[in-house]
Amino acid sequence: MSHCGYLGVLPENTIVMADRGLKQIESLLNKKGCTLVRPPSVSNNEKMTKKDVLFTKRIASVRIHIERVIKRIRDFQLLSPHAVIGTEMVQKLNTAMKIACAIINLQQPIINQ
Structure with missing residues (x-):
């Protein structure tokens, strides 16, 4: 993650949403002045607090x-599964992804307002 250049384009105070699977990203984001948001983890069959339940619902929404958006990107089929x-x-490929994302931005909005 630190070598891909993604952090270099993030403005300070950006909020980044990530899955639980991205390990050690929080310290990299903190160095950049960004905030990581991810669903609270449930471990050892502990019951979630009301605050955690509400937060999880907000993240899910x-x-x-x-x-x-990810589905729209996949519809371009730039890479087949296990492509080399x-x-x-x-x-x-980087240029093609930028073009695909630009086309997606021109499509009907994901969120109806």
Whole structure:
């Protein structure tokens, strides 16, 4: 994560949503002045507090929109599952992803207002 350049483009005070699976990202975001938001984890069959339940619901209501955007990106089928690409194609794939995301931004909004 620290070598991909993603953190370099994040403005300070950005809130980043991540799954529980992204380990050790919080310290990198804190160094950048950003905040990590992720669902509270449930372990050892402990009952969640009311505050955690409400927070989890709020995150879920936002995540649905993120999942819809991810689906739109997958519809372009730029990479098939388990695709292997040569290093010379990475920059071209990066450009193709930017174009796909730009086209998605021109489509009907994910959130109706």
